[in-house]
Amino acid sequence: MKKAGEMKRTGAVRKIQIREEACIGCHLCEFYCAAEHHPSKDLLKAFGPGRERPRGRVRVVEEGPVSFALVCRHCDEPLCVFACVSGAMERDLETGKVIHDPERCVGCLSCILACANGTILWDEKRGVVAKCDLCPGREVPACVAGCPNEALILTE
Amino acid sequence: MISNPNMDIDNLELETRNLKPPTARLARVDARGLDYRELNRRVDELLASGAGEIEIRGVHGQRYIASRVRRPVSFRIHGTPGNDLAAFSDGVRLEVFGDAQDGVGNTMNSGEIIIHGRAGDIVGMGMRGGRIFIRDEVGYRTAIHMKEYGEQRPVIVIGVMGQDFLGEYMAGGVVVILNLPPRNPKSFSRPPAFIGTGIHGGKIFFRGKLEPYQTGKEVGFDRPDEKEMEFLSGIIRDYSNYFGLNLAQVVPDDFIKLYPKHLRPYGRLYAY
Amino acid sequence: MKSYLPPEFIVERREDRCIRCLTCVRQCGFETHVYDAEENSLLSREELCVGCLRCVTLCPTRALTVRTNPSESRPNANWTREHLRDVCRQAESGGVILTGSGNDKPIRSYWDHLFLNASQVTNPSIDPLREPMELRTYLGRKPDALEPGEGRARESECPNVRIETPLLFSAMSFGAISLQAMQSLARAASEYGTLFNTGEGGLPAELVDYGKVAIVQCASGRFGVNWEYLNNSAIVEIKIGQGAKPGIGGHLPGEKVLAKVAETRMIPVGTDALSPAPQHDIYSIEDLSMLIYALKEATSYRKPISVKIAAVHNAAAIASGMVRAGADMIVIDGIRGGTGAAPKLIRDHVGIPIELALAAVDTRLREEGIRNWASLVAAGGFRSAADVIKAIALGADAVYLGTAALVAMGCTICQKCYTGICNWGICTNRPELAKRLNPDVAARRLVKLLRGWSLDIKEILGGMGVNAIESLRGNRLQLRGVGLEEWELRVLGVKGAGE
Amino acid sequence: MKNLRSLNNPYRDDKVFEGCAIFALLNQAGRNVSGEPVFRAISNMRNRGNGLGGGFAVYGIYPEYAEHYALQVMFDDPLAREEVESYLKGRFEVADEEEVPTRKTQAVIHPPQVFRYFLKPRAGWMDDVTEDERVIRAVMDINIGIKDAFVFSSGKNMGVFKGVGHPETIAEYFRLDEYRGYLWTAHSRFPTNSRAWWGGAHPFSILDWTVIHNGEISSYGINRRYLEMHGYACTLETDTEVLAYIVDLLARRQRLPMSLVTKIMAPPLWEEIERMKEPERSELIKLRQIYSSLLVNGPFACVIAHHGEMIGLNDRIRLRPMTAGIGGENLYISSEEASIRLVCPELDEFWSPQGGDPIVGRVKPESPEIFEPARPEVSDEDRAGLKAGGRV
Incomplete structure (x- = not known):
C-alpha cells in the first residue's frame, strides 16, 4: 500500500470538470463512454440489437432539474489508491491520472467503498471494478467530446 | 466631446458625495416663472447642500417634481404641480396644498x-410601493397596473371617488375609496x-x-375580513389626520x- | 373531445440505428417520445411534436428524422393546410391562436431585391484584412454643430453610446427568455463591444454588472423599472410597439412567473405579467414627449432615450414626431420582427416591411433636417450581414438582431415560444430546460456570429472602396433595385439596376 | 386648382399627426375681456406644443361690423391679394378692409400678409341659397382656387389668428393684447412635420364655427368619406378639419341641437344605452344607427365654439385630458388645471368631465346682443335643400 506523500505528481494533470449547471441529463456521456470502451469503439456496434449492453465509466445522476455526471476526479489524494489491496489502482505520477488495471483487480470493492465521489463502478459480468481512464489515445475523452452542452469539460 | 454614459455611470454617486456643508434644514423655492428643469435643478442643489425639507411655492404646472x-x-x-409628480420617485414625502394633475406617482417605488385637493388621470400608474392620499376625487384610470412586490405594497386612498377604469389591469396593492360627497358633481355625471x-x-x-355593471367582469365582491377592517380603520384615521377632517360617519363596516x-384573467383567451 | 387536427410532423425512427439511449425521450419537453420498457420499444406521439429538431440534433446515431406530415387533403390553393388547421384549432378552442417567433409568410423581402455596389477601375477597393476598417458607431442625438447656436441642442445634452459594430441584440425580456439566454446575450455584447436589450422584464440581479452594455426598456407594464434600473444602463428605451404585434401588449402567463422572474419584474410569483397595449401615460405625441423627459429627468440627462415603434403605415410621420418629442434614438421594428408570443393574426397581418418603413423614416427625417437629432435603428428579421448592410445603406445607424441571435444559440424557429417549453433552453423558465443553454457555449456562438457578420460588413465596405461605416450609412447610391415597381423604388429611394 | 394638401400635409400622410394643448375662456355675461389670461394660460402649457403652431379664435371683436362677415385672409404673395379682392368685390359688398395689424416679432419667421374684409353678399350672386352658404362658397373658392391665399376665418364679429410659432408669439405678432372678446379659444400645436404652414394651425373654422383639438382621430378615414358624401372637401387633410365639418353638417345644416351633436360624436357605449330608459334608449340607438360614420373614435379633446356658445368634448373613454373651471363670470376649459389656476387662482367651480360628457358654456340669456337670434324654424327651402342633400 502506498502512502499519501508518495503521490506527488510530476507532469500536467488533465481532469474532467463536471458542471452541474450545464448538465441537461441526456445521459449521452454514458453512451459515448461505453462505446469508447467497447472493442468496436462504435456506438451502433456496441449497442446493436441483441447484444449485451456495455457499461460506461461515467454515470449521470438526476433529481428533478438537478443532474450531473459522476466521473472520476483523478484526485490528488486518491483514497481509492490507498484502499486498493491488490495494487490494481495506481496513480500515474507523470500525468496525475488514477489508473486501474483490471488484470490485477481482485474485485474486493475496497476502492468503491473508499471513493468519496462514487465514481468507481462495479462491472458485475467481469467481476472487477471499472473507472474513467480519460480515454487513452484520444485527445479529448469521449464523454467530453460528446457532451452537447459542455457540462463536462477537460481542464489541464 | 460627446459624453459617453458607457464611461461614467458612477458619476451620479460621486456628485452626491461632494456635498457642501449642510445649511438650513428647511429650504424654500419660489417656483413662479421657473420651468420644470430649472425648478428640479434648484431642488437638486438644495438637497446637495443638505436641505432636509423643501417648500415650493407658486407652483404652476411644472412637471416631474421630486422624480429623481x-x-x-x-x-x-x-x-398646482404638473404632470408626473414624483414619477419614478423613491422615498420622498410630498404634500401638495392644491390640486395635482395627471400621472401622480407614476411608477413610484416608495414614499x-x-x-389636499384632487388629482387628474392615471394616479399611481405602475406604482410599486408607498402611499398616495388624495383628499378629493381623482380622474380616469387610477391605479392602472399598480403592482406589489415583496414588502412593497402600494396604497392609494381617495377621499371622494375615481372616474372610469379605476384599478384597470391592477396587479397588486390596495385602493381605498371613501366615497365622500364630490367637490363638484359635474365630474360624475354618470356613475363611474x-x-x-x-x-x-x-x-x-x-x-x-356598486352596481354590478360598474365593475369589470374579473371582479369578485366580498366583505373585508377582520384584519382588513383594522387596516381600513387605520386608513380612515390617517386620512382624517392628514386632512384635518372629522370622519365620524365613515366606518370600516x-x-x-x-x-x-x-x-x-386571460388564461382562456388563447388557443395553444 | 377528439381533435380533428392531424399531426403537423411525423417522426421517423430507423430501427437499425436506434440504440435505445432514450436521449430523445429525455430531451423532448413536449413528451413526443415514449419508451415502452416491456417491449423495449420507442413510440412517437407525433401529435405533440413541434418540429424543433432537438431530438434529431442530439440523437447520437442519427436514427431520427422529423418531417412535415405528408398527408394531404385535397389540394386547394385557397384553403391551404394552414387555414384548415387554424379553423380547426379555433373551432376546438374558441380562442385566439397564439404563436411565437416572426412572421413566416412569404412577404416580399426587399433585401432580396436590392443589390450592392463595388469599386471597379475608377476607385480602388480596399483590402479589409490588412487595411483599417472602422465599424464604430455612436448612438444618440448629435448637436447641430460644434459650436451650437441659440435654440440648438447643447453638447452636454447629447449623451452618446459607443458600439464597435452596428449590430445590437434586440429586446428579449427575462421571463420570455431564460436567464441563461439573457446572460449569453449580455456576455456576448460586453465582449464584442455592443449592447443587449433587457426587454420589458427588468434586469436580473445576476446581470447587474452588465448594465453598462444594457439598453433597458421602459414599457407599458413598467416591470422592474425603478431609479437603479434606469440609471444602470447604456440607453433607456421606451417601447411603444413591436414589429410582431403592433398595437397590442404583452402577456407573460403566470406559470412563467417563477421566483427569479418575479424578483426581476418586481411582481408576485405566479401572477400574469400583463403589459397593456398602450402605455397609459402616452395617448398622444405630447405625452410621449412627457415620458421621454420624465426619463431624462430621472436619469439626469445622462442617457440617450430611445423610442421603439412597430413599422406601421404612418411610421415616417410618427418617427418625425418622436424625434421632435425628444427621442435620441428611434427604433423601427418591421413586420418580420419576432416575439415570444403574439396572436397569429396580428403577427402575420399587421404592420409593414422594415425596408419600406426604414427608407421612409430616414427620408422624412432628412427632408425635415432632423436626421442628426436621433440615431435610427432598424429591426425585424435580419437574416444575414447582407440584410444589415442594405439597411445601413438605406439609412439605419445600426440594426437589432433578435431571431438571428436566437438561432445562433440553438433556436430552430419552431414558433412554440409561447408555450413556456423550449427544448433548446432559450424561451423557457423551467429550470431543467433552461439549463440546456450553457451561457459559455451560447455567448461564444453569439460572439462568433457578431464577428462573422462584422467581417462580412467590412468585406463589403472594402469592396465599395470605403473604410468607415459612416460612408455607407444612408448612402443609397450603393443600392440598386431589381424586380421592383416604380413606387417601391420611390419609397426606397433607390434607382433601378442599370440606371 | 391649388393643392392645399401640399401645404398642410406635404408628405401626403393619411392625415396630419399632431398633439397639443388647448385653452378656452368664455365670459358668460357676454362681456368682452382682454385675452391676457389666455396668453398666459396657453404659454404655461408650452411643453405640450413644440413651437410649430399656435392660434386663437376670438369672438366679439368687431362690434362695429357685427352684421358683416369678417373674412380674414392670409396671402403668401401680394398677387394673390389682388386676385382675392377682385373675386370678393364681384360678389360682395365690402364695407371695410385693412391689413390685420401686426407687431415685429423676432420669433416669427416669414409671416404671410393677413388682411380682413367686412362684407355682405351682393344681391344677384347665388340668390337661391342663404348668405351663409354663399360665404362658404367664397371661402372654398379662395382656398381651393386661388394660389397663395387662404381664409383663416369667415364668421361675423369674430376672428381667427394663427400661425407658425408658440401661441404667445402669435398673440404678440397679431397684437391680440389690443383686442377684447367674450370668448377666446387658444391652441398650442405639436405637429409631427416641420413644414408647418400658417393655415395648418388651429383653430379651424367655417363661418363662426371654430374648433381646436388635441389628439388623433383614428376614425378619420370614414368620418372624412362620410363628409365628402355631403359635399365637404377635406382639403387640409387633418383630422381637426373633420370636427369642424361634422359640427357644421349636424348643427348648422341639419339643425340638430348641440346635445345631440355631442352624442353623435361621442355616443354612450352600447351597454350603457341598453341600461337606459325609454325613450332615451331608442333615441340613442337611432342616433348611432344613422350617424355611425360620424362617431369620432380615438383620443380627442376639443373645444367647438360659435357665437354665444362653446362646447368642450372628449372621446368616450377620455384618452385626452380636459378640465373646466368657473371663476366669476368666466368659464375656462384647459388641457391642464394648472393653467386655469394660474389665471384664476380662486375658482368657484372646478371639474373634469367624464368621457363624452360635454362642457357646455353659454352666454347667459340676459346679454342677448351677443347671441345669434334664436334658431329659426327650418324653412321650406332649407327642407328642400336638406332633402336634396344640399351641397355647400
Whole structure:
C-alpha cells in the first residue's frame, strides 16, 4: 500500500470538470463512454440489437432539474489508491491520472467503498471494478467530446 | 466631446458625495416663472447642500417634481404641480396644498404623497410601493397596473371617488375609496364604470354600494375580513389626520371589498 | 373531445440505428417520445411534436428524422393546410391562436431585391484584412454643430453610446427568455463591444454588472423599472410597439412567473405579467414627449432615450414626431420582427416591411433636417450581414438582431415560444430546460456570429472602396433595385439596376 | 386648382399627426375681456406644443361690423391679394378692409400678409341659397382656387389668428393684447412635420364655427368619406378639419341641437344605452344607427365654439385630458388645471368631465346682443335643400 506523500505528481494533470449547471441529463456521456470502451469503439456496434449492453465509466445522476455526471476526479489524494489491496489502482505520477488495471483487480470493492465521489463502478459480468481512464489515445475523452452542452469539460 | 454614459455611470454617486456643508434644514423655492428643469435643478442643489425639507411655492404646472429624489426628504408644494409628480420617485414625502394633475406617482417605488385637493388621470400608474392620499376625487384610470412586490405594497386612498377604469389591469396593492360627497358633481355625471377591469391582483375597498355593471367582469365582491377592517380603520384615521377632517360617519363596516376572481384573467383567451 | 387536427410532423425512427439511449425521450419537453420498457420499444406521439429538431440534433446515431406530415387533403390553393388547421384549432378552442417567433409568410423581402455596389477601375477597393476598417458607431442625438447656436441642442445634452459594430441584440425580456439566454446575450455584447436589450422584464440581479452594455426598456407594464434600473444602463428605451404585434401588449402567463422572474419584474410569483397595449401615460405625441423627459429627468440627462415603434403605415410621420418629442434614438421594428408570443393574426397581418418603413423614416427625417437629432435603428428579421448592410445603406445607424441571435444559440424557429417549453433552453423558465443553454457555449456562438457578420460588413465596405461605416450609412447610391415597381423604388429611394 | 394638401400635409400622410394643448375662456355675461389670461394660460402649457403652431379664435371683436362677415385672409404673395379682392368685390359688398395689424416679432419667421374684409353678399350672386352658404362658397373658392391665399376665418364679429410659432408669439405678432372678446379659444400645436404652414394651425373654422383639438382621430378615414358624401372637401387633410365639418353638417345644416351633436360624436357605449330608459334608449340607438360614420373614435379633446356658445368634448373613454373651471363670470376649459389656476387662482367651480360628457358654456340669456337670434324654424327651402342633400 502506498502512502499519501508518495503521490506527488510530476507532469500536467488533465481532469474532467463536471458542471452541474450545464448538465441537461441526456445521459449521452454514458453512451459515448461505453462505446469508447467497447472493442468496436462504435456506438451502433456496441449497442446493436441483441447484444449485451456495455457499461460506461461515467454515470449521470438526476433529481428533478438537478443532474450531473459522476466521473472520476483523478484526485490528488486518491483514497481509492490507498484502499486498493491488490495494487490494481495506481496513480500515474507523470500525468496525475488514477489508473486501474483490471488484470490485477481482485474485485474486493475496497476502492468503491473508499471513493468519496462514487465514481468507481462495479462491472458485475467481469467481476472487477471499472473507472474513467480519460480515454487513452484520444485527445479529448469521449464523454467530453460528446457532451452537447459542455457540462463536462477537460481542464489541464 | 460627446459624453459617453458607457464611461461614467458612477458619476451620479460621486456628485452626491461632494456635498457642501449642510445649511438650513428647511429650504424654500419660489417656483413662479421657473420651468420644470430649472425648478428640479434648484431642488437638486438644495438637497446637495443638505436641505432636509423643501417648500415650493407658486407652483404652476411644472412637471416631474421630486422624480429623481431618492432619499427621505419632505416636500411641501403650494400651487398646482404638473404632470408626473414624483414619477419614478423613491422615498420622498410630498404634500401638495392644491390640486395635482395627471400621472401622480407614476411608477413610484416608495414614499408618500398627500394631496389636499384632487388629482387628474392615471394616479399611481405602475406604482410599486408607498402611499398616495388624495383628499378629493381623482380622474380616469387610477391605479392602472399598480403592482406589489415583496414588502412593497402600494396604497392609494381617495377621499371622494375615481372616474372610469379605476384599478384597470391592477396587479397588486390596495385602493381605498371613501366615497365622500364630490367637490363638484359635474365630474360624475354618470356613475363611474369599468372599475377593476382586468384586475388580477390587489384589492379595492369601496365605501358604499356598486352596481354590478360598474365593475369589470374579473371582479369578485366580498366583505373585508377582520384584519382588513383594522387596516381600513387605520386608513380612515390617517386620512382624517392628514386632512384635518372629522370622519365620524365613515366606518370600516361600510366598505365592500373588490378582489380579482382569477390571477390569470386571460388564461382562456388563447388557443395553444 | 377528439381533435380533428392531424399531426403537423411525423417522426421517423430507423430501427437499425436506434440504440435505445432514450436521449430523445429525455430531451423532448413536449413528451413526443415514449419508451415502452416491456417491449423495449420507442413510440412517437407525433401529435405533440413541434418540429424543433432537438431530438434529431442530439440523437447520437442519427436514427431520427422529423418531417412535415405528408398527408394531404385535397389540394386547394385557397384553403391551404394552414387555414384548415387554424379553423380547426379555433373551432376546438374558441380562442385566439397564439404563436411565437416572426412572421413566416412569404412577404416580399426587399433585401432580396436590392443589390450592392463595388469599386471597379475608377476607385480602388480596399483590402479589409490588412487595411483599417472602422465599424464604430455612436448612438444618440448629435448637436447641430460644434459650436451650437441659440435654440440648438447643447453638447452636454447629447449623451452618446459607443458600439464597435452596428449590430445590437434586440429586446428579449427575462421571463420570455431564460436567464441563461439573457446572460449569453449580455456576455456576448460586453465582449464584442455592443449592447443587449433587457426587454420589458427588468434586469436580473445576476446581470447587474452588465448594465453598462444594457439598453433597458421602459414599457407599458413598467416591470422592474425603478431609479437603479434606469440609471444602470447604456440607453433607456421606451417601447411603444413591436414589429410582431403592433398595437397590442404583452402577456407573460403566470406559470412563467417563477421566483427569479418575479424578483426581476418586481411582481408576485405566479401572477400574469400583463403589459397593456398602450402605455397609459402616452395617448398622444405630447405625452410621449412627457415620458421621454420624465426619463431624462430621472436619469439626469445622462442617457440617450430611445423610442421603439412597430413599422406601421404612418411610421415616417410618427418617427418625425418622436424625434421632435425628444427621442435620441428611434427604433423601427418591421413586420418580420419576432416575439415570444403574439396572436397569429396580428403577427402575420399587421404592420409593414422594415425596408419600406426604414427608407421612409430616414427620408422624412432628412427632408425635415432632423436626421442628426436621433440615431435610427432598424429591426425585424435580419437574416444575414447582407440584410444589415442594405439597411445601413438605406439609412439605419445600426440594426437589432433578435431571431438571428436566437438561432445562433440553438433556436430552430419552431414558433412554440409561447408555450413556456423550449427544448433548446432559450424561451423557457423551467429550470431543467433552461439549463440546456450553457451561457459559455451560447455567448461564444453569439460572439462568433457578431464577428462573422462584422467581417462580412467590412468585406463589403472594402469592396465599395470605403473604410468607415459612416460612408455607407444612408448612402443609397450603393443600392440598386431589381424586380421592383416604380413606387417601391420611390419609397426606397433607390434607382433601378442599370440606371 | 391649388393643392392645399401640399401645404398642410406635404408628405401626403393619411392625415396630419399632431398633439397639443388647448385653452378656452368664455365670459358668460357676454362681456368682452382682454385675452391676457389666455396668453398666459396657453404659454404655461408650452411643453405640450413644440413651437410649430399656435392660434386663437376670438369672438366679439368687431362690434362695429357685427352684421358683416369678417373674412380674414392670409396671402403668401401680394398677387394673390389682388386676385382675392377682385373675386370678393364681384360678389360682395365690402364695407371695410385693412391689413390685420401686426407687431415685429423676432420669433416669427416669414409671416404671410393677413388682411380682413367686412362684407355682405351682393344681391344677384347665388340668390337661391342663404348668405351663409354663399360665404362658404367664397371661402372654398379662395382656398381651393386661388394660389397663395387662404381664409383663416369667415364668421361675423369674430376672428381667427394663427400661425407658425408658440401661441404667445402669435398673440404678440397679431397684437391680440389690443383686442377684447367674450370668448377666446387658444391652441398650442405639436405637429409631427416641420413644414408647418400658417393655415395648418388651429383653430379651424367655417363661418363662426371654430374648433381646436388635441389628439388623433383614428376614425378619420370614414368620418372624412362620410363628409365628402355631403359635399365637404377635406382639403387640409387633418383630422381637426373633420370636427369642424361634422359640427357644421349636424348643427348648422341639419339643425340638430348641440346635445345631440355631442352624442353623435361621442355616443354612450352600447351597454350603457341598453341600461337606459325609454325613450332615451331608442333615441340613442337611432342616433348611432344613422350617424355611425360620424362617431369620432380615438383620443380627442376639443373645444367647438360659435357665437354665444362653446362646447368642450372628449372621446368616450377620455384618452385626452380636459378640465373646466368657473371663476366669476368666466368659464375656462384647459388641457391642464394648472393653467386655469394660474389665471384664476380662486375658482368657484372646478371639474373634469367624464368621457363624452360635454362642457357646455353659454352666454347667459340676459346679454342677448351677443347671441345669434334664436334658431329659426327650418324653412321650406332649407327642407328642400336638406332633402336634396344640399351641397355647400
